[in-house]
Amino acid sequence: MPKSVWFLILGMLVNTTGNSFLWPLNAIYMHDYLGKTLAMAGFVLMLNSAAGVIGNLLGGYLFDKIGGYKAIMLGSVLTVVTLVGLTMWHEWPQYVWFLTLLGFSGGIVFPSMFALTGTAWPEGGRKAFNAIYLAQNLGVAVGPALAGIVADNGFDNVFKVNLWMYVLFFFIALLTFKRFETGSIAPKSVVSERKRIIDKAPFYALLIISSSSVLCWLAYSQWSATISSYTQDLGLSLKQYSLLWTINGLLIVAAQPLIAPLVKRWENNLKRQLVFGVLLIAISFGVVAFAGDFKMFAIAMVVLTFGEMFYTPVLPTIANQLAPRGRQGFYQGIINSAATGGRMIGPLFGGIMVDQFGMMALMSILVVIVVTAIIPCLVYDRPLINRDKINTVPD
Numbered sequence: 001m002p003k004s005v006w007f008l009i010l011g012m013l014v015n016t017t018g019n020s021f022l023w024p025l026n027a028i029y030m031h032d033y034l035g036k037t038l039a040m041a042g043f044v045l046m047l048n049s050a051a052g053v054i055g056n057l058l059g060g061y062l063f064d065k066i067g068g069y070k071a072i073m074l075g076s077v078l079t080v081v082t083l084v085g086l087t088m089w090h091e092w093p094q095y096v097w098f099l100t101l102l103g104f105s106g107g108i109v110f111p112s113m114f115a116l117t118g119t120a121w122p123e124g125g126r127k128a129f130n131a132i133y134l135a136q137n138l139g140v141a142v143g144p145a146l147a148g149i150v151a152d153n154g155f156d157n158v159f160k161v162n163l164w165m166y167v168l169f170f171f172i173a174l175l176t177f178k179r180f181e182t183g184s185i186a187p188k189s190v191v192s193e194r195k196r197i198i199d200k201a202p203f204y205a206l207l208i209i210s211s212s213s214v215l216c217w218l219a220y221s222q223w224s225a226t227i228s229s230y231t232q233d234l235g236l237s238l239k240q241y242s243l244l245w246t247i248n249g250l251l252i253v254a255a256q257p258l259i260a261p262l263v264k265r266w267e268n269n270l271k272r273q274l275v276f277g278v279l280l281i282a283i284s285f286g287v288v289a290f291a292g293d294f295k296m297f298a299i300a301m302v303v304l305t306f307g308e309m310f311y312t313p314v315l316p317t318i319a320n321q322l323a324p325r326g327r328q329g330f331y332q333g334i335i336n337s338a339a340t341g342g343r344m345i346g347p348l349f350g351g352i353m354v355d356q357f358g359m360m361a362l363m364s365i366l367v368v369i370v371v372t373a374i375i376p377c378l379v380y381d382r383p384l385i386n387r388d389k390i391n392t393v394p395d
Contacts, residue, residue, distance in 0.1 A: 002120060002121050004120040004121070005117060005120055005121050005128060005131060007172070007176040007177065008113060008116060008117050008120065008132060008135075008177075009131055009132060009134075009135040010135075010172060011113070011169055011172045011173055011176075011177070012113060012132050012135040012136055012139070013135040013136075013138055013139050014139070014165055014168050014169045014172060015109070015113075015139070015165075015166070015169045016135065016136045016137075016138075016139025016140060016143065017139035017142050017143045017165055018139075018143070018161070018162045018163075018164075018165025018166045018168075018169065019106070019139070019143070019162065019165075019166075020139055020140045020142075020143025020144050020147065020245065020249075021143050021144075021146065021147040021150070021158050021161050021162045021165070022147075022158060022159070022162045026041070026044075026045060026048075026099070026224065026225075027041045027042075027045065027224060027225045027226070027228050027229050027347065028228050028229060028232060028238070028241075029095075029155060030044060030095070031229050031232075032229075032232065033155060034091070034092050034095065036092070037351070037355065038225075038226060038229055038350075038351035038354055038355055039348065039351040039352050039355050040351075041225065041229075041347065041351060042225055042226075042346075042347035042348035042349070042350060042351030042352070043347075043348050043351075044095075044096050044099060044100075045099075045221075045224075045225060045343070045344075045346075045347035045348070046344045046345065046347055046348040047096065047099070047100045047103070048099045048100055048102065048103035048344075049103055049221075049340050049341065049343040049344030049345075049347075050100075050103070050344045051100045051101065051102075051103035051104035051107065052103035052104065052106065052107035052337075052340040052343070052344070053107065053337045053340045053341050053344060054104060054107065055075070055103065055104040055105060055106065055107020055108045056107040056108075056110065056111050056333045056334075056336040056337035056340055057333045057334070057337050058107070058108055058333075059071055059075060059107060059108035059109060059110065059111040059112050059329070059333055059336075060111040060112070060115065060329040060330045060331070060332055060333020060334065060336070060337075061329065061330060061333065062074065062108065062112070062329070063111060063112045063115045063116070063328070063329025063330075063332070063333070064326060064327060064328070064329040064330055068112040068113075068115060068116035068119070068177065068329070069116075069173075069177045069178040071108060071109075071112040071329075072108075072109050072112045072113065072116075072173050072177060073170075073173060073174065073177075074108060075105050075106065075107075075108030075109035075112070076105075076109060076166070076169065076170040076173055077170070078101070078104070078105035078108070079102065079105040079106055079109070079166055080163070080166055080167060080170055082098055082101045082102050082105055083098075083102070083159070083162055083163040083166055084163060085098050085101075086098035086099070086102065086159055086162075086163075087156075087159040087160055087162075087163050090156075090159055103340075107336070107337075107340060110336050111329060111332040111333040111335075111336045111337075112329065112332075113132065114129065114132060114316045114319075114320075114332045114336065115320075115328045115329040115331075115332040116177070117129060117131075117132050118316075118320040118323075118328050118332070119328060129313050129316040129317050129320070130313040132316075133252075133312060133313045134252060134253055134256070137248065137249045137252035137253060138249055138250075138252075138253050139249065140245055140246075140248055140249035140252075141245070141246050141247075141248070141249020141250040141252075141253065142246075142249065143245075143249075144242040144243075144244075144245035144246055144249075146161070147161075147242055149239065200383075201383040201384050201386070201387040202322040202323070202324065202383075202384065203322075204383040205322055205380050205381055205382075205383050205384055206318075206319060206322050206331055206334055206335065206380075207334070208376045208379065208380040208382070208383070209315065209318055209319075209335075209376055209377070209380035210334060210335055210337075210338035211338070211373075211376045212274070212278070212373040212374075212375075212376040212377050212380070213315055213335065213338040213339050213342060214338050214339075214341050214342040214345070215342065215369050215370065215372060215373035216278065216281060216311065216342065216370060216373050217338075217339045217340075217341075217342025217343050217346065218342040218343075218345050218346040218349065218366075218369060219281065219285060219342075219346065219366040219369055219370050220281070220304075220308075220342070220343075220346070221342060221343040221346030221347055221350070222285075222346060222347075222350045222362070222366065223244075223301075223304075224347075225346060225347035225350050225351065226347070226350040226351060226353075226354050226359070226362060227288060227297075228241060230354075230359055231244075231297060234292060234293070236293075236294055236297070240294050244297055244298060244301045245301075247298060247301050247302065247305070248301055248304070248305045248308075251302060251305045251306075252305055252308070252309055255305075255306070255309065256309075259306070259309055259310065262276075262310075263310075270314050270317065270318060271377060271378060273310045273311070273314050274310070274311055274314055274374075274377040275374050275377050275378065276307075276310050277306075277307045277308065277309070277310030277311025277312070277314075278307065278311055278370060278371070278373050278374050278377060279307070279371075279374070280303055280304070280306050280307030280310070281304055281307035281308065281311065281370050282307075282367050282370040282371050283303050283307075284300045284301070284303040284304035284307060285300075285304075285363050285366045285367050285370065286363070286367055287299055287300035287303060288300045288363050289359075289360055289363035289364065289367075315335050315339075316332060316335060318335075318380070319331045319332055319334070319335040320332070350362055353365065
């Protein structure tokens with residue numbers, strides 16, 4: 001693995017550790033501390049994710065236009081300024097304003113991180129994106145474990161730690177990222193003529209696979225929205241809820257040797273990885289439907305995590321494979337915005353469903369939604385196949 005990728009891994013680890021102090025606790029904070037309904041909490045999280053969609057698309061565009069380093073620095077500066085505000089003012093409605101801005105600024109950073117990984121180690125394929133994915137989830141393991149302890153000693157400390165972790169990320173990016181972004185900026189001829197030369201088939205394929213990501217993340221987002229509040233209603237402590245995310249993050253890192261044989265076997269068949277991952281995610285929500293204590297939620301999280309390990313790293317890999325030269329940032333922006341779009345719809349959808357029909361009804365619907373996400377996984381490459389058929393001239 002190139003040295004440059006290790007710096008990206010370190011940056012992603014620090015970034016995600018800081019973020020995971022806050023995002024799993026957002027719904028709990030709004031519901032239990034600010035006294036808002038789950039539907040209102042879901043609406044605020046929807047605003048956060050909607051801003052993230054815009055940030056993802058802008059971040060991908062900026063990567064192609066000005067380079068990954070400048071795009072990441074812009075997003076980092078905006079995030080630090082926003083977190084300073086959130087640390088000082090986190091009552092209602094200031095919390096809404098700053099959380100929305102945080103979604104936008106953070107959204108700028110992530111597609112550039114993934115696109116920069118693809119350009120720094122183009123021959124790495126799935127391994128490159130899996131390394132970044134592992135760094136994300138190690139941060140998810142560390143962050144919530146500490147966040148539960150910090151929150152018990154005062155929720156204000158959660159905002160402070162999030163801020164200082166992002167300041168550290170800013171300096172890591174400032175001092176290391178610039179040196180290995182050579183070649184990440186699209187040639188001017190590609191940027192200026194992109195509308196004329198773009199091959200539409202890969203773009204359509206990207207949109208199809210992105211629809212699967214929207215559905216899966218709509219369901220996945222319930223863990224930091226309706227399910228988080230549901231665990232509190234059942235009597236689980238903040239430490240226990242945070243421990244679920246620690247299980248998620250540590251298992252993703254520790255279980256890599258367990259899934260490696262299947263990943264290697266399906267190395268040239270990404271569809272199988274996608275479908276197997278989606279099925280496991282669907283099963284996990286079936287377990288949540290009958291969960292009543294920490295043990296059952298932990299089992300559901302383990303199943304969800306194995307599904308995530310097969311499904312999630314494949315998406316940026318496919319986006320990188322589909323992207324024409326000079327369009328890596330834009331394609332990573334699309335695939336990231338799809339996930340963010342699912343997180344945008346999910347909390348509001350889940351909050352309304354729970355308020356109106358209860359948790360069991362929501363979990364049943366989520367199983368159906370996730371299973372439906374298998375369809376785009378199976379047919380996403382259809383535009384490419386059709387293009388090749390049209391372009392094939394018989395001898």
